[in-house]
Amino acid sequence: MAEGRIIKALSGFYYVADGENTIQCRGRGNFRKRKITPLVGDIVEYEAENMTDGYVLEVYERKNALIRPPIANVDQAILVFSIKEPDLNLQLLDKFLVHIEANDIEPLICFSKYDLADETLKHQVDEIVKQYEQVGYTVLLTSTIEEEGIKKIRPFLTNNISVVAGQSGVGKSSLLNALEPSLHIETNNISMHLGRGKHTTRHVELLQIEGGLVADTPGFSSLDFHNIEAEDLTYCFPEMRALINDCKFRGCTHTQEPKCAVREAVEGEKISSSRYKHYVEFLQEIKSQKRRY
Template structure:
């Protein structure tokens, strides 16, 4: 029997099959193979004496480790425009992760009531040429939420972003009920309290949504220097026209990406982040023993 893991708690996994949800344990072989089951995994199970056992994990199309979920096709990358202030560096790291995992990101800017139109346009301009879909929301009041509903169909969607951005509130609106406890913002530090206890797949509007904990840091130590450029889609139209094959768009002469930045076709803010992270990768490699 096949199904998909919709929840995992305390060593138990809940598998949604065609007709029911089955509670299962995983065979010990998965621990030895260092491939424990993840929420989102498609699995084969057996049932004996009323107890389910995961026998096989089918090949994954994608993997995320923070949050830990498999086979995601789409990410609602949720960031508040204010309270807490928008962290562009963290947002760019989330987008790089999506690109690396072949997951389609939808940038969801929440709390639009806290900024004016000028600020909103300035933020929108930052992602010029990326092709990313951008939605502006006030999850608390429901503004913009309906635009996200049609994006759920036939997708496994993860809500990710920093604590306090409004992910819990957004999910509650998508579900039409209070699925999760929502956290308040600490006035002292301006960060959200962690309120989600485990990852779970929830059926919403003919799709599956992953309810995940909020977090505020994201490390991308697996990204290599020569591949980083591949995760900036605005570079694609210019990369192949660079003078040198394998150009990493830093100091090489005849670089068409740098030329596009100078001409305003690629935003300087995104390019500056690219260079900063490129240098971090180089320093990390040089510091290895």
């Protein structure tokens, strides 16, 4: 038996990297009965007679796993959001951040296409950057056209497994091509009619970049909260998490309760009103989902 890491899953095959070799494998026959689905990033036990005829026998315990994109054992998430074409969507960014926090993954926020911004938009983006930096997040401004910020990303990749995520058309594949030109990942312009990009990436694959592994993933524009409970949502907002013990009532939802430290912080402009608004929207969405089930 041998061990390796799944670096690509495609058409029922799992490509397992073991040192310098990559072995094409199928999943063990009883995985479906055991409700096990191997994911890119999994450390697995496998056996193979040759390079194209192997079987994944066991999936080792994961430190985390994402559903969309389907990937496991991630160290950090590079969240790419364009400031224009398509326009910056902060609600979606906060939704991504909630899922990243819930899975104990370190986020790196990249606002892409900075070269498309006029001075007014740049000023607005600078204020947004300050807002997220105050929470404790690292934020980079990038432009693959002008190579703005690309060099700053490189040190974050070394010795890490990173997932690049964000909605379609924001420049994820362009960013990876800028980091490693030899990849030649397909890119397309966004649809001006729909205001979103085409899915140029159709599967998850770990790529060797800057001494780390980076996953290019299919773009998507929505996430659900099926795996997050209403009472846990506060913990996914670091600025609110820090104030939990200051609220008068244990289990405070920060919506109607008196002497709520979080709402006091929002009123005192110590917590972003837009972040708080998104928290309330997400809380309602979670409660609605639970009622439906």
